[in-house]
Amino acid sequence: MxxxxxxxxxxxxxxxxxxxxxxxxxxxxxxxxxxxxxxxFWAIIVVMGPWLAPYHEADFLDEALxxxxxxxxxxxxxxxxxxxxxxxxxxxxxxRDILSRxxxxxxxxxxxxxxxxLLAYLVGVTLGxxxxxxxxxxxxxxxxxxxxxxxxxxxxxxLVVISAIGNTxxxxxxxxxxxxxxxxxxxxxAFGLDIMVSDFVEAARVRGEGLWWIISREVLxxxxxxxxxxxxxxxxxxxxxxxxxxxxxxxxxxxxxxxGSMVRENLAGLPYGAIAPLVPALAxxxxxxxxxxxxxxxxxxxxxxxxxxMI
Amino acid sequence: MSPLLEVDDLRIHxxxxxxxxxxxxxGVSFALNRGEVVALIGESGSGxxxxxxxxxxxxxxxxxxxxxxxxxxxxxxxxxxxxxxxALRGQQVAYLAQSAAASFNPALTIGEQxxxxxxxxxxxxxxxxxxxxxxxxxxxxxxxPELLGRRYPHQVSxxxxxxxxxxxxxxxxxxxxxxxxxTTALDVTTQIEVLKAxxxxxxxxxxxxxxxxxxxxxxxxxxxxxxVLYSGEIQEYGPVDEILNxxxxxxxxxxxxxxxxxxxxxxxxxxxxxxxxxxxxxxxxNLTAGYGGKxxxxxxxxxxxxxxxxxxxxxVGVIGESGCGKSTLARVISGLLPAMEGEVLLDGEPLAPxxxxxxxxELQKIQFVFxxxxxxxxxxxRIDSILGRPLxxxxxxxxxxxxxxxxxxxxxxxxxxxxxxxYPEELSGGQKQRINLARALSxxxxxxxxxxxxxxxxxxxxxxxxxxxxRLRKRTGVTFVFIxxxxxxxxxxxxxIVVLYAGRVxxxxxxxxxxxxxxxxxxxxxxxxxxxxxxxxxxxxxxTREAKAGIDRVVELTEVGCPxxxxxxxxxxxxxxxxxxxxxxxxxxxxxxxxRSLEEFRGEA
Numbered sequence: 065m066x067x068x069x070x071x072x073x074x075x076x077x078x079x080x081x082x083x084x085x086x087x088x089x090x091x092x093x094x095x096x097x098x099x100x101x102x103x104x105f106w107a108i109i110v111v112m113g114p115w116l117a118p119y120h121e122a123d124f125l126d127e128a129l130x131x132x133x134x135x136x137x138x139x140x141x142x143x144x145x146x147x148x149x150x151x152x153x154x155x156x157x158x159x160r161d162i163l164s165r166x167x168x169x170x171x172x173x174x175x176x177x178x179x180x181x182l183l184a185y186l187v188g189v190t191l192g193x194x195x196x197x198x199x200x201x202x203x204x205x206x207x208x209x210x211x212x213x214x215x216x217x218x219x220x221x222x223l224v225v226i227s228a229i230g231n232t233x234x235x236x237x238x239x240x241x242x243x244x245x246x247x248x249x250x251x252x253x254a255f256g257l258d259i260m261v262s263d264f265v266e267a268a269r270v271r272g273e274g275l276w277w278i279i280s281r282e283v284l285x286x287x288x289x290x291x292x293x294x295x296x297x298x299x300x301x302x303x304x305x306x307x308x309x310x311x312x313x314x315x316x317x318x319x320x321x322x323x324g325s326m327v328r329e330n331l332a333g334l335p336y337g338a339i340a341p342l343v344p345a346l347a348x349x350x351x352x353x354x355x356x357x358x359x360x361x362x363x364x365x366x367x368x369x370x371x372x373x374m375i
Numbered sequence: 376m377s378p379l380l381e382v383d384d385l386r387i388h389x390x391x392x393x394x395x396x397x398x399x400x401x402g403v404s405f406a407l408n409r410g411e412v413v414a415l416i417g418e419s420g421s422g423x424x425x426x427x428x429x430x431x432x433x434x435x436x437x438x439x440x441x442x443x444x445x446x447x448x449x450x451x452x453x454x455x456x457x458x459x460x461x462a463l464r465g466q467q468v469a470y471l472a473q474s475a476a477a478s479f480n481p482a483l484t485i486g487e488q489x490x491x492x493x494x495x496x497x498x499x500x501x502x503x504x505x506x507x508x509x510x511x512x513x514x515x516x517x518x519x520p521e522l523l524g525r526r527y528p529h530q531v532s533x534x535x536x537x538x539x540x541x542x543x544x545x546x547x548x549x550x551x552x553x554x555x556x557x558t559t560a561l562d563v564t565t566q567i568e569v570l571k572a573x574x575x576x577x578x579x580x581x582x583x584x585x586x587x588x589x590x591x592x593x594x595x596x597x598x599x600x601x602x603v604l605y606s607g608e609i610q611e612y613g614p615v616d617e618i619l620n621x622x623x624x625x626x627x628x629x630x631x632x633x634x635x636x637x638x639x640x641x642x643x644x645x646x647x648x649x650x651x652x653x654x655x656x657x658x659x660x661n662l663t664a665g666y667g668g669k670x671x672x673x674x675x676x677x678x679x680x681x682x683x684x685x686x687x688x689x690x691v692g693v694i695g696e697s698g699c700g701k702s703t704l705a706r707v708i709s710g711l712l713p714a715m716e717g718e719v720l721l722d723g724e725p726l727a728p729x730x731x732x733x734x735x736x737e738l739q740k741i742q743f744v745f746x747x748x749x750x751x752x753x754x755x756x757r758i759d760s761i762l763g764r765p766l767x768x769x770x771x772x773x774x775x776x777x778x779x780x781x782x783x784x785x786x787x788x789x790x791x792x793x794x795x796x797x798y799p800e801e802l803s804g805g806q807k808q809r810i811n812l813a814r815a816l817s818x819x820x821x822x823x824x825x826x827x828x829x830x831x832x833x834x835x836x837x838x839x840x841x842x843x844x845x846r847l848r849k850r851t852g853v854t855f856v857f858i859x860x861x862x863x864x865x866x867x868x869x870x871x872i873v874v875l876y877a878g879r880v881x882x883x884x885x886x887x888x889x890x891x892x893x894x895x896x897x898x899x900x901x902x903x904x905x906x907x908x909x910x911x912x913x914x915x916x917x918x919t920r921e922a923k924a925g926i927d928r929v930v931e932l933t934e935v936g937c938p939x940x941x942x943x944x945x946x947x948x949x950x951x952x953x954x955x956x957x958x959x960x961x962x963x964x965x966x967x968x969x970x971r972s973l974e975e976f977r978g979e980a
Contacts, residue, residue, distance in 0.1 A: 263751040269730060270709050271765060271818070272738040285755035 090365040092358075099357030106351050110174050113167035118152075121168035122319035124159050125151065144330075144338040156330050156340045165321035166347055172322045174351070176237055177303045183241025184298060188248025189291075193279055195249070196256025207253070213246040219308060226314045236315060240302055251294055252287065259283045289365070296359035300352040307348055323348050377449060378406040379583050380430060380551055384443035387425055387434060387607075399425055399438060401607040405600075407583050409550070414586045414594040414615075416630070417604035418833040419804060426604070427553050427587045429453070431468050432460040447551065465492045469544035473556045475536040479528040485539055486524025493547040504546060511542040514579050515572045533697075534565035538572045545580060552577070552584040558593060562696040562860050563904040564925065570596055570906075571917055589833045591634050592906035595619055596913040603627050615910060633838040634908050638866035638890050654723040656822050656854040657685040657708060657741075662717035664707045665878075676715070676932065677703045679878045684964075685822070685871075690848060690855035692865030692886070694901065695875035698930040701858045702746075704875070705824045708856070709743045721822075739769045742820035746827040748807035752799040758785075758810055759795035765818040784813040787850070789843060805836035809843065816847070822854045829864060841868055863905045866890060871964075874898050877930050877938030884965030893976030895967045896943045900925040937970065945971055 092100065109116070119125065129150045130140045142159030145151060153162040191210075195203040213221075225239055259265060265282050307324025309315035316322035318329075323344040330340035387400040400422045407413045415423040425438065429445050432452040444451045447467060452460065464470075472478050479488060489511075490504035499507060505524060512520035515538045528536060537557060544552055557573070558566040574597050577584050586598055594601055594615070601618045603611040603626060611624040622628050662683075665676040677700045685691050693701050706712040708719055713728035720726065721740060727733050742765075745751035752761055762781045766772055772780060782792045788809040799807055808828060815823055825844075829837035845868065848855060859865050865872060865886075872889040874882040874897060882895040889898060900921045906912060916922050924944040931938065936952040943951065947970055956970045967976070 263745045263747060264753040266711065267743065267745060267751055267814070270711055270738070270743045271768060272730065272733070272735055273768070281756075282753055286753070 090361060092361050095357040096361035099354040102350055102354035103358065106170060106174065106347075106354075109167060109170045113170050117161075117164035117167040119161045119164040121160070121165050121321040123161065123164070125155060125161060144333045144336055144340055147339070153343050154339055156326070157332055158329075162326075162340055162343050165326060166323070166343060169321035169323050169326060169344065170347070172233075172316055172320060173303065173306060173324065173348075176233060176240075176306055176316070176322075177299060179237045180240035180244065180302050180306070181295065181299045183237065184244035184248050184302070185295065187242065187245035189252045189287075191245070192249045192252025193256045193283065195253045196260055196283075197275060197279065203253075206249070210246050210249050213243070214250070218243050218305060222305070222309055223312070223314060226309070231314055231317065233316065236306070236309070240305060244298060244302055244305075248294070248298065251291065255287045255290060256283060259286050289362070293359050293363040296355050296362065300355050303348065303352055378408045379448060380407040380585070381444070381446040382406070382426065382429070383446065385426065385429060385445060386441040386443050387422070387429065387438055388441045389438050396441070398441070399607050400429075402443065403602075403604075403607070403609055404443075405602050405609070405612055407551070407585065407600075409583050410581050411599045412577060412584045412586055412597055413600045413602060414588060414598035415602050415604060416588055416591065416594055418589060418835055420606070421604040422607040423587050423589075423604050424555055425607075427555060427585050428470075430551060430553055430585055431464050431470055433464075465549070466496060466498065466547050467549055468551045468553060469547065469549040471540050471544045471552065471554045471557055474560060475540045476528075476533065478540060479536060481528050483527075484524065485526055485528060485531070488528075489524065489539060489543045489546055492543075496547065498547050507546055507548075508542060511545055511576070512539075514576045515539075515542055516575075517542075532565075534561060534568050537561065537565075537569045541573060541576060545576065545582070548580070548582075550582060552582050553587075554584060555587045556589070559588065559590065563862070563906070564696060564900065566593070566906070567904050567913065567916065567922065570913060573597065574913065590906075591619070591630055591834070592908045592912075595908050595910055596906060603630065619908065619910070629835060631908070633835040635838070635863040635867050637905050637907050638862045638902055654687070655684045655720075656687040656689075656722065657683075657856070658720040658723070659683040659685075659704070659708070660718050660720065662704075662707060662714050662719065664703055664712060664714045664717075666712075674715070676934075677878050678707070680717070681875075681878070681880045683873055683880060683883065685854060685856060687821075687854055688852055689870040690844075690857055690868060691871045691873060692869030693856060693858045693873045693875060694860065694862055694865050696860060696901075696930055698877070699875045700878045701860075701875055702826055703878075705743065705826050705856065705858055708822075709741055709824055710738075711743075735769065739818050740821040742815035742818050742823050744811055744815045744823060744825045744828050747831055748799075748804065748811040749831075751811050752807060752814075754799055756798075757795070758797050758799070758802075761799070761810065762795070762813055762817050765814060769818050780817065784817050787816065787847065788813045803836075805832055805840060808832060808836075808840055812840075812843070812847070816851065816853070820853060822856065824856045824858070826858045827860070828857075830859065830861065837864070844868060861905070862901050874901070877932050879938060880966075880968065881939065882965075882967045884961070885963060888961070888963065888965040893961070893967070893973065895969055896921065896945050897925075897939050900942070937968075945975075947971075 125142050127139050127142055130142055130145065131138060132140065142155055143157050145155040147154045151161045151163065153166070156162055156165065191206055195206040221243055222239060226235070229235060260283065265278055268278050268282050306315055307327070310322045310324030311328040313325070313328065316325055318325070326344035327341050330338065333340040383404050385400055385403045386398065388396045388398045390396060403426055405413065415427055417423045425434065428434065429440070430447070430452070432445070432455055434440060440453050443453070445453050447463070452463065455463070486505060486508060489508045490501065493499050493504045493507070494501050508524055509520050512523050517523055517535055517538060531539070540557070554573070558569050561569060570593065586594070588594060598615050601613065601615055602609055603618070603624065605626050610626045611618060611622065618627060622631055660682055662678055662681050663676055664678045665674055667674045683704070693704060695701050703712065707714050710726070710728070710730040710733055718725045721737060726737060730738070759781050762784050763777050766777050766780055781795055785792050785794055790806060790809055794802070799810065802810065812828070829840050832840060841864065844855065847853070857865060857869055869886050871884065872886050873880055874889065874895065876897045882889055882898050890902065894902070903916055903919055903921050921944055925942040931941065936954060937943070937956045940946050940951045950970050954970070956968045959967045959969065959973055961967065961973065
């Protein structure tokens with residue numbers, strides 16, 4: 065800190081001391097950077113998957129491909145084959161190429177999850193802010209309905225609704241979005257209430273600003289960083305939720321591939337030591353853990369992490 | 376005998392994100408003997424708290440020790456292991472934080488919390504610790520020492536809670552007490568009560584203390600030695616008498632200059648007169664306001680039937696302890712809180728009680744400056760949009776005109792114009808407060824309501840802001856309503872003073888009249904509670920009749936009689952507690968609300 069001469073005469077020799085230097089940019093730890101790399105990798109797969117895949121997701125590989133030269137068996141088994149030149153990650157219980165199904169499935173799994181998360185945020189944040197600014201009656205009404213939804217186990221709720229109205233992909237997205245909107249609502253309402261009573265909102269109110277300006281310019285910008293943390297976690301939960309539904313046979317329907325249903329379909333291979341159920345499980349794990357590692361850095365930036373050391 | 380605490384060439388630095396080291400404490404050395412109080416004094420950012428915490432072997436996250444030693448009883452704390460430090464804290468060294476309200480757990484009784492760490496460390500059993508706590512309550516002059524331990528934190532006053540913090544720290548009989556700004560957030564009357572208790576308990580216990588503060592007049596009351604810090608370096612170090620009477624260093628002299636003189640007649644800023652007109656800028660008539668009252672809940676009237684006139688171009692100081700309704704008055708005038716009864720007139724025209732019913736012109740004329748610049752500026756907006764928005768909203772200038780106005784405003788509050796591209800968090804506390812003021816000024820208001828705008832600032836920074844306010848007043852002719860609990864601040868700035876007590880105006884009039892006899896007894900208490908920059912002031916003040924009657928009491932709202940009855944040295948039992956006091960007009964707008972007659976006041980004076 066240098067004692068630069070200030071513009072006023074009386075502050076000539078001793079300048080006002082500045083506060084701690086600001087931290088504007090997020091700093092990623094090595095774990096965060098690794099997480100970024102993995103997420104970018106999967107993002108590329110989502111875009112390019114079908115072009116990279118050696119086969120179509122629904123293709124049964126021809127027996128001829130698996131004939132060992134010199135062998136006299138012209139009809140070898142094609143299911144649960146170990147990795148080979150023909151299928152780099154082996155084949156599944158119907159003899160389909162696992163690599164291709166993972167590449168196609170990335171688009172389904174991540175796409176559905178992302179759309180559901182966005183829908184959950186659209187609904188949750190809108191209603192959350194409405195509850196925060198709308199007065200006690202609206203707030204209690206929305207909160208009680210929300211409590212009712214929250215009190216039901218998500219997977220059971222999903223099962224009931226799907227068995228009642230069927231399971232197309234749009235239904236899956238809307239259903240998941242609405243189920244998870246309830247937890248987003250809670251957080252958005254809490255942040256909204258907090259920010260609505262802050263001095264800068266009061267300053268805007270006393271200036272005569274309208275409600276829309278206050279929400280869009282004062283409240284929302286201050287919600288983005290803390291809610292970004294939640295967005296990442298919510299996305300992970302939704303991937304797991306969609307995967308669980310598919311695992312139970314109620315999510316994405318065959319022959320379309322999806323990571324969750326791939327785990328279920330290939331469970332029978334476990335006793336034979338086939339890697340077929342492990343590959344999609346690993347895909348889910350890498351993506352969700354990678355997102356978590358990024359979220360850790362984001363929340364540390366917005367002050368959510370405990371102090372690094374206590375002593 | 377070797378000193379209890381020796382700080383020897385202590386260096387502490389911060390690690391920035393880029394990996395560079397920023398020195399925070401740059402080679403500080405001083406010593407502290409048993410039974411002595413050493414004050415660390417400096418502005419925020421001077422490293423005073425960092426040094427004080429090093430006596431516990433602690434640095435805040437992000438900081439690390441960079442060299443030197445802190446020896447307690449000859450043992451270096453800095454190089455100790457975590458377990459050794461743990462054994463030391465609370466046992467040999469105890470820490471007393473700034474805010475007692477934030478440090479107590481509302482769900483546990485006071486006794487449990489005061490004795491907890493002592494019992495947990497096995498220094499005493501619960502029985503002995505309770506006994507010890509009771510002795511301390513007595514030494515700290517807390518009411519009901521036998522039963523106090525069974526009460527909960529919300530059942531005692533703020534000043535009592537602050538003293539209970541001291542009991543908590545002293546319970547394990549530590550050798551050294553570290554006090555971090557323990558009276559900064561308190562009202563003057565509460566500050567006296569806490570200071571006095573601290574001083575006597577430190578003397579009785581014979582423990583040494585490290586006292587961190589930015590307020591020289593507090594230091595004068597309690598410390599034996601002063602260490603003056605600026606930017607992590609010692610500027611001056613010596614006995615209290617010497618530093619207060621013969622400061623040699625330029626920075627110490629600046630600190631001394633920032634101490635406002637005790638309030639007295641003749642300090643008020645003279646209104647220029649050129650902006651005056653016949654109609655007062657703001658007139659508050661028979662106003663009653665408060666909270667609750669909806670849906671069957673009991674209404675709490677924070678302001679009761681008050682009348683205040685604010686002349687155009689004047690600056691009016693509104694003064695009183697916390698809980699007296701000062702901020703409520705400002706909120707009613709601004710429209711944030713609709714009044715229950717009565718009305719507010721702007722330029723002689725009645726204003727709608729609520730914000731929504733007021734038109735844009737009325738909103739523009741009254742601007743509000745919030746107390747905490749930290750929270751009043753949206754951290755996500757740049758300075759140019761913070762200052763530009765009111766311009767846009769009320770005056771809708773063109774883009775170039777707006778940029779020019781923003782630059783003008785920054786110049787007006789004496790900040791460099793390139794600050795317009797910064798974010799609030801990139802400014803210091805005083806600079807943020809200047810932006811806060813500039814935002815209110817950008818609406819070209821007629822009346823500026825300033826709610827405790829310098830209370831959260833250090834003495835030097837605060838003094839600079841006061842100077843700025845005076846210049847702004849001369850330049851713009853804006854009417855200032857200046858709310859503060861610090862009478863010396865108000866006295867140096869206001870033409871008129873309004874003294875509020877428990878929702879009533881007990882005295883109002885021109886500054887010189889209010890600050891000279893005859894006084895309302897409450898005004899007198901407030902005046903005598905402002906600490907003076909000399910050793911021995913505390914003891915003298917505690918002997919006065921006002922202090923004996925009025926210190927260590929809380930503000931209570933009453934529906935009948937005079938609310939000040941329970942604290943008043945001149946109270947007339949039977950009259951004051953039953954009848955609403957009459958307003959006595961002393962001429963030249965000076966009014967006192969009291970049962971005592973003018974003659975009696977004159978006799979008192």
